[in-house]
Amino acid sequence: MAESKEAGNTEQSAPQPADESRRGALKVLVTAGSIAYAGALAAVGASFATSTVGGETRERWLRAARLADLPEGEPRRVPMIGDARDAFTVTPAEQLGSVWLLRKGNDVKALSATCPHLGCAIDLAADKKGYSCPCHTSAFSIEGATQSGPSPRGMDLLATRITDGWVEVDFRKYRQGTAEKKESAS
Amino acid sequence: MSDSNDTKSAGSEGKKQSIGDWFEERTGYRALLGHALNEPVRGGAKWAYIWGSALVLTFVIQAVTGYLLMSAYTPSATTAWASVAHITFTMRAGWIVRGLHHFGAQAMVILLVGHLAQTALFGAYKRPREMNWFLGLALMGVTLAFALTGYLLPWDQKGYWATRVATNIVGSVPAIGPWLQSVLVGGPEYGHMTLTRFYSLHVGVLPAALVLLLVLHVALFRKHGVTPPAHVDEPGAPPAKVDSFFPKQVGMDLLFGLAILGGLFALAWREHGAPLDAPADPASDYPARPEWYFLALFEMLKHLPGSMEAVGAVGVPLVLGGYLVALPFIDRKPTRALKARIGILAPLVLMGLGAVALTVVSMRNDAADPAFQKARQLASERSERSIALFKKGVPPEGPLAMLRRDPETRGPELFAANCASCHKLGDMAPPEGKVSAPDLTTFGTRAWVIAVLDDPDGDHMFGKTPFKGNMPSVAKPPADPEAAKDFKPMSDADKNTIADFLVAQAKGDRAEGSAGEKLVKRRCTGCHRLDGKQDESGSEESLAPELRGWASVAWIQAQIDDPGSGKAYPKGAGAPELKGKMPGFADKLDAADRTLLANWLHRRSQVAK
Structure with missing residues (x-):
């Protein structure tokens, strides 16, 4: 080892070979100890820095609108109101997002208003016969199917049910930018 | 870095280089590393020299964990506590990071004392190393400032009250005190500005100051080298042994550093991170104590009259600091032999012994003080409750709002403040002999019903109460001998049947048509109301309360709002001429508090055995 010779030169008396090998062993030990010290801190740091909290996916039925208030065949955008959790803060009755509701008789279809492409808010198209995203001009049919533009999949369909005359939506969020509809933690 | 590569390394025309050579050619790092590692240690490596390196290593822990904490901590009076709880109880490895930082700070203080003592004993403050002694003292000041500012950041009761006391001490300094205090606090009151100021000092100003001073400190240390024991430099001493810094001294330093790191992990493990008291509440009673290394100062303050506060809290540390600064000027003899310096170092030793003695006295006083122990117990319970509530989410208004909406926390507070001057409930009670209303400890339960019947x-x-004499006992014969002749005590079975009915009411069950209801109609509604009605013999004048829904939330709340509401007790029970009656609280407590109190009282009865 080159360093040991150099280091040895700084000493006043010439080191004995036995001393020299002990010194070499000590160097290895000290270097390993330093790595262990740094490693322990780095492991804790990496674990903490990559800790993302929250996020289990779960059913979340939110009241959206009175069925009687929804016009037949005409999409309506309604806000989703529920408890919003941001790390440790829980804000009650906060607007979490919005959905498009389309009524056909007693059946209501709910489409997430979040564009599956990159997450902009989807609005009704100018002709009101479909939806369009204002960011990258993805266009969707009134049923939510992709018609043109970069969106990798159609608008995300959300489950609905009618309870006591109210339309309820199971409000969930999905990953953006993928062809597959995959739920993301919220 | 093998020898075989060294011979080829100079090659520039496509010959193979090691990675080390590649960097060496471009940076010259080997010389730099050699300079750092091969520093000669005159007199040989010694365990006595480990303090400085241990401080640097621990500072590295503080820096690493500090940066990590910065990535998750949110400095504002409404979010700080919850973000620290989030770090400790929710984030992965958060408790380790916070535990290392918390206990690392305390280790720094201990190591500082060790470093200072070693340097002083070895006479390392003497010519030509005076400047480095001063830099060391400045570093000590910065480290203590770190400790003081960091203590406030969790914005829990402990940090809040300790720091409030500390800034009030600053305010007691003559002339500049009040101004300095308002600058530190960022206004007249503690709040967002105080926290952000302390935060910016803790993560911005102080680290910059520490790094700058540390660089100078180490550079000067390298210039003058270690200060070997006095005998090494004595005339006629054999030539000194010299070790290079690496590996022997580095090994000793590192071994100590690893032991400290291990100790910090162990402490973090034991405490699951670091203690977190309940959220800072300016309106609470809290037994404030500083962190242990300021306990000596705290204890001293207790024994000084208030007018001497500034002298004690600021003057004494200033005199001690002044002595340390003056030490190189007082002790000008060239010898570093300890024997020759005993007199000069005596104040340092006395300082150390005095601090230890005061700290021990302070701890013993607290341990022997039941009032302090009780207050500490209450503070711990509040802390546990706060953390349990935190796990359900903290409202945007902050953790204090969370506690104020929690019946388990707020209920007893409201009861103690508004009800316990007449009613007893568990530990909360009026002074001996001042009870002037029913004991509510078991209110709403079978035990209470049986007790009132008997x-x-x-x-x-x-x-x-003014109701004394209104209700006959079912167990004891009446005082009138005539009436006593016909008296027959109620059977236990009947008492239980009535209790069943009333306990059902408390649970919100009307129990209509039950045996209990029938018995109540037969035995009680001569005076009491059931659904607002008495039986034929009933008198309008009777002040006996409604039994339907007795001890339910609505019943209790009606009674709290207005004791003459007719929903619990009849109108007459609220008449002003009735001496010693219960006051209404509709205009004394806000609606949310009254509802919370009623709910809390009700829930107590439902969980009681």
């Missing part, structure tokens, strides 16, 4: 005029029931 002995309604007992002191723990209605014996001290």
